[in-house]
Amino acid sequence: xxxxxxxxxxxxxxxxxxxxxxxxxxxxxxxxxxxxxxxxxxxxxxxxxxxxxxxxxxxxxxxxxxxxxxxxxxxxxxxxxxxxxxxxxxxxxxxxxxxxxxxxxxxxxxxxxxxxxxxxxxxxxxxxxxxxxxxxxxxxxxxxxxxxxxxxxxxxxxxxxxxxxxxxxxxxxxxxxxxxxxxxxxxxxxxxxxxxxxxxxxxxxxxxxxxxxxxxxxxxxxxxxxxxxxxxx
Amino acid sequence: xxxxxxxxxxxxxxxxxxxxxxxxxxxxxxxxxxxxxxxxxxxxxxxxxxxxxxxxxxxxxxxxxxxxxxxxxxxxxxxxxxxxxxxxxxxxxxxxxxxxxxxxxxxxxxxxxxxxxxxxxxxxxxxxxxxxxxxxxxxxxxxxxxxxxxxxxxxxxxxxxxxxxxxxxxxxxxxxxxxxxxxxxxxxxxxxxxxxxxxxxxxxxxxxxxxxxxxxxxxxxxxxxxxxxxxxx
DNA sequence: TTAGAATTATGCTTTAGAACATGCAAAGTT
DNA sequence: AACTTTGCATGTTCTAAAGCATAATTCTAA
Numbered sequence: 001x002x003x004x005x006x007x008x009x010x011x012x013x014x015x016x017x018x019x020x021x022x023x024x025x026x027x028x029x030x031x032x033x034x035x036x037x038x039x040x041x042x043x044x045x046x047x048x049x050x051x052x053x054x055x056x057x058x059x060x061x062x063x064x065x066x067x068x069x070x071x072x073x074x075x076x077x078x079x080x081x082x083x084x085x086x087x088x089x090x091x092x093x094x095x096x097x098x099x100x101x102x103x104x105x106x107x108x109x110x111x112x113x114x115x116x117x118x119x120x121x122x123x124x125x126x127x128x129x130x131x132x133x134x135x136x137x138x139x140x141x142x143x144x145x146x147x148x149x150x151x152x153x154x155x156x157x158x159x160x161x162x163x164x165x166x167x168x169x170x171x172x173x174x175x176x177x178x179x180x181x182x183x184x185x186x187x188x189x190x191x192x193x194x195x196x197x198x199x200x201x202x203x204x205x206x207x208x209x210x211x212x213x214x215x216x217x218x219x220x221x222x223x224x225x226x227x228x229x230x231x232x233x
Numbered sequence: 234x235x236x237x238x239x240x241x242x243x244x245x246x247x248x249x250x251x252x253x254x255x256x257x258x259x260x261x262x263x264x265x266x267x268x269x270x271x272x273x274x275x276x277x278x279x280x281x282x283x284x285x286x287x288x289x290x291x292x293x294x295x296x297x298x299x300x301x302x303x304x305x306x307x308x309x310x311x312x313x314x315x316x317x318x319x320x321x322x323x324x325x326x327x328x329x330x331x332x333x334x335x336x337x338x339x340x341x342x343x344x345x346x347x348x349x350x351x352x353x354x355x356x357x358x359x360x361x362x363x364x365x366x367x368x369x370x371x372x373x374x375x376x377x378x379x380x381x382x383x384x385x386x387x388x389x390x391x392x393x394x395x396x397x398x399x400x401x402x403x404x405x406x407x408x409x410x411x412x413x414x415x416x417x418x419x420x421x422x423x424x425x426x427x428x429x430x431x432x433x434x435x436x437x438x439x440x441x442x443x444x445x446x447x448x449x450x451x452x453x454x455x456x457x458x459x460x461x462x463x464x465x466x
Numbered sequence: 467t468t469a470g471a472a473t474t475a476t477g478c479t480t481t482a483g484a485a486c487a488t489g490c491a492a493a494g495t496t
Numbered sequence: 497a498a499c500t501t502t503g504c505a506t507g508t509t510c511t512a513a514a515g516c517a518t519a520a521t522t523c524t525a526a
Binding site: 067069070073075077089090092093094095098099121122125128129131132133135136137138139140142143144145146147148149150151152192 | 300302303306308310322323325326327328331332354355358361362364365366368369370371372373375376377378379380381382383384385425
């Protein structure tokens with residue numbers, strides 16, 4: 001059974017933060033209701049205004065959480081990597097989604113009915129704390145983002161976006177090349193600028209030997225400088 | 234005893250969302266550890282980078298949660314009214330505060346040690362749900378704010394700020410005058426613009442008979458128009 | 467009561483970044 | 497190979513909003 005075997009793999013990788021919090025009965029409930037979905041590159045997992053029904057767990061691939069704004073402009077709010085959970089906030093807030101989730105690259109995502117999650121939280125305080133902690137971290141991140149995206153200049157915002165990519169997805173084996181390959185448009189959507197300006201500023205950073213750019217392959221040459229640019233404003 | 238009597242008043246006003254979730258023993262624990270603090274206008278309740286120790290409950294007055302940004306520019310993140318709770322996010326995230334809280338006007342604020350709150354959550358699932366719900370609502374709000382503050386134009390942002398003030402603090406008895414009197418600078422800090430532009434745009438709205446302005450007294454004349462301006466972008 | 471400080475109001479100048487246009491190059495399609 | 501599509505790069509123009517200067521007004525304190 002593909003569901004179980006993938007799940008076992010996940011567990012064996014000891015990445016499932018939630019899993020270790022559960023008792024055997026709860027684990028059985030989950031394996032019985034857990035479903036795996038495969039999404040193609042850029043495929044939408046759920047969309048703004050949808051009604052939340054599932055807890056999603058990214059098993060393989062990369063997922064972006066974003067919000068469509070004025071004139072088709074998109075703002076990327078958060079990025080997910082295996083094994084992370086998403087899609088639960090709106091359910092807990094008892095409102096439709098205010099953002100959309102899409103696969104950045106071919107991804108496997110598990111789903112679990114939120115009603116089940118809810119009843120499990122009722123009986124498992126560790127699980128409650130898991131979500132309280134996640135929500136609190138995310139809220140701090142969003143509050144900080146409000147200020148940096150509105151007040152920092154383009155170079156600072158791009159530097160910060162690159163650092164976010166480092167922190168989220170890390171490097172290839174060479175220890176320099178970003179392990180995510182995204183279109184300039186997505187870089188722009190991450191750092192609140194137009195695609196033109198993302199291209200321009202990436203070029204500027206390359207010129208200044210802070211990074212090198214080869215298509216979508218970005219090598220971080222001077223991370224310290226990057227962090228400095230990000231901080232100054 | 235002033236602590237108890239004020240608390241009783243709060244309860245009698247049936248505004249304490251948390252209170253009704255508690256059993257008698259928990260209520261006693263709270264009254265024993267609850268302390269009331271009075272803050273003057275503009276006094277800081279806690280500051281960014283402080284370590285969170287208390288759950289704060291606004292009893293009387295108005296409080297702003299804000300973040301200091303580039304060049305002394307401030308961004309107001311959220312506004313609180315009685316009876317609302319704040320200051321708990323950082324504790325749950327296990328990190329220092331990323332924002333500061335200050336009294337907008339003379340305010341009474343109750344404090345309760347977070348360690349106590351934590352142990353109460355451990356034994357009271359309704360309390361856990363209260364915070365999960367609050368955090369989820371706030372996170373949705375912040376995510377939305379990221380997009381509106383970065384993408385909407387000045388008029389849209391000011392309109393939105395005014396609507397926020399309506400929703401948060403409502404009107405005086407005339408049903409038109411905003412029940413909050415804030416400096417232009419704070420209006421600016423709420424809607425991500427300079428003080429000059431807040432003044433200018435308020436004047437423009439007055440010219441267009443959407444509002445009237447008399448010092449810090451703002452009357453909403455055409456709320457529908459305001460909502461329309463807020464939506465367009 | 468007057469001096470001085472803050473706050474509000476407005477006009478003028480400057481600029482960061484958006485919008486637009488165009489050129490290339492790579493990659494897929496027929 | 498000829499075509500189309502898509503994404504990257506760069507130069508030019510334009511504008512929303514910041515920055516700055518200066519009054520007018522209100523508030524504060526001696």
